[in-house]
Amino acid sequence: MSAGLAESAPGHLALALTVNGRPVRIAAEPRSHLGDLLREGLNLTGTHLGCEHGVCGACTVLLDGEPARACLTFAGACAGAAVTTVEGLDEDEVAAELRAAFHREHALQCGYCTPGMLVAARDLVLRLPAADERRVRIGLAGNLCRCTGYAGIVRAVTDVIAARRARGIGPETGAARPLGPVGARLGETVAAPHSAPARPARMAAPAAAADLADTFAPAHRFAQAIELAHPPEAVFALLDDIEAVAACLPGAVLTGRPEPDTVEGGLQVRIGPIGATFRGRARIQRDAAGLSGRVRGAGSDAGGRSATEGEIRYRVGPGATPGTARVDLDVGYTLTGPLAQFGRPGLVRDLAGRIATDFSRNLDARLSGAAAPPPAGLNPLRLALSVLRARLAAWFGRA
Numbered sequence: 001m002s003a004g005l006a007e008s009a010p011g012h013l014a015l016a017l018t019v020n021g022r023p024v025r026i027a028a029e030p031r032s033h034l035g036d037l038l039r040e041g042l043n044l045t046g047t048h049l050g051c052e053h054g055v056c057g058a059c060t061v062l063l064d065g066e067p068a069r070a071c072l073t074f075a076g077a078c079a080g081a082a083v084t085t086v087e088g089l090d091e092d093e094v095a096a097e098l099r100a101a102f103h104r105e106h107a108l109q110c111g112y113c114t115p116g117m118l119v120a121a122r123d124l125v126l127r128l129p130a131a132d133e134r135r136v137r138i139g140l141a142g143n144l145c146r147c148t149g150y151a152g153i154v155r156a157v158t159d160v161i162a163a164r165r166a167r168g169i170g171p172e173t174g175a176a177r178p179l180g181p182v183g184a185r186l187g188e189t190v191a192a193p194h195s196a197p198a199r200p201a202r203m204a205a206p207a208a209a210a211d212l213a214d215t216f217a218p219a220h221r222f223a224q225a226i227e228l229a230h231p232p233e234a235v236f237a238l239l240d241d242i243e244a245v246a247a248c249l250p251g252a253v254l255t256g257r258p259e260p261d262t263v264e265g266g267l268q269v270r271i272g273p274i275g276a277t278f279r280g281r282a283r284i285q286r287d288a289a290g291l292s293g294r295v296r297g298a299g300s301d302a303g304g305r306s307a308t309e310g311e312i313r314y315r316v317g318p319g320a321t322p323g324t325a326r327v328d329l330d331v332g333y334t335l336t337g338p339l340a341q342f343g344r345p346g347l348v349r350d351l352a353g354r355i356a357t358d359f360s361r362n363l364d365a366r367l368s369g370a371a372a373p374p375p376a377g378l379n380p381l382r383l384a385l386s387v388l389r390a391r392l393a394a395w396f397g398r399a
């Protein structure tokens with residue numbers, strides 16, 4: 001158990017952390033996110049919650065000095081951390097300059113996005129070497145505003161940067177992390193010049209498939225089913241073709257030539273500006289008589305700080321009408337490290353549902369002899385927006 005984290009009442013964690021410079025002790029359910037902890041537990045309602053999916057940026061706070069999505073951060077992961085909300089920036093010099101510039105440039109209307117926008121903008125003012133509109137826009141790309149059209153916000157931020165640099169106040173140095181919130185992969189770090197090509201991320205050594213224990217108790221599990229307009233035997237045969245399956249699976253890449261029972265590759269996950277590619281190995285078992293199989297894998301993200309382990313069990317059976325198939329999937333997974341935010345069950349289920357829709361459409365196309373689907377790319381924006389749309393529709397009773 002990490003520093004600042006202790007067992008509390010049954011089902012709760014006792015957390016010790018620092019919020020806006022003050023030590024805080026508070027009990028939280030393990031599933032609570034930091035946004036709820038701040039708003040409900042500490043009455044710090046300046047942190048706004050919009051999408052609760054990491055897309056809109058309204059909940060952005062500083063976590064150990066870095067902008068982070070409070071809605072995607074487990075409260076339990078903040079034990080021992082220093083959290084700064086917009087309330088904690090009252091006396092902050094940069095925040096004061098930004099507030100004045102936002103006022104001057106009409107950079108807010110309803111103000112819902114403003115707390116997160118200020119936290120993200122403050123990070124840019126501290127770190128960007130010059131008032132570069134393009135880089136300001138990139139840095140704010142993870143903060144959505146439905147009112148202003150962004151022009152005033154961008155002007156306010158560039159003005160503050162220009163004024164500070166003109167007064168001889170340089171940027172903070174040594175921050176090699178990308179612009180944007182924790183986990184952002186926007187292809188640009190503060191240190192990178194404009195035209196520098198994105199450098200490939202350093203990949204952690206994938207887990208050896210042979211090291212994977214047969215027994216696995218996942219932290220989360222969910223079921224998913226896809227329907228295909230082709231006979232079960234044909235579907236099962238296609239699932240035996242790893243390269244074809246990878247080509248049909250959005251975000252999947254193969255990094256080694258697949259062997260009969262092992263495969264090496266990765267899966268890209270992206271929500272709003274936050275993205276990660278998990279790379280690793282998987283072992284494949286198949287039962288031709290039962291038209292079923294199991295894929296058991298493990299991997300880690302580029303920095304090796306987050307790891308995932310999981311298994312997919314599948315069974316192909318007859319579909320609702322003759323000549324069609326239904327594939328039942330049972331997915332179990334455990335995600336640890338800073339990117340455990342992607343492991344929230346509701347989020348994973350939403351994304352999995354949309355990935356499954358694209359996957360089954362691509363499988364259908366392949367089984368119909370249509371041209372091979374385009375390279376398996378995850379359309380992160382479309383996925384994120386469709387998740388957001390579904391959530392909003394559900395909230396407003398139109399799902």
Ligand code: FES
Pocket residue numbers: 048049050051052053054055056057058059060069070071072
């Ligand atoms: Fe956290 Fe939208 S509420 S990103």
Ligand code: FES
Pocket residue numbers: 107108109110111112113114144145146147148
């Ligand atoms: Fe209303 Fe930005 S000012 S959402």
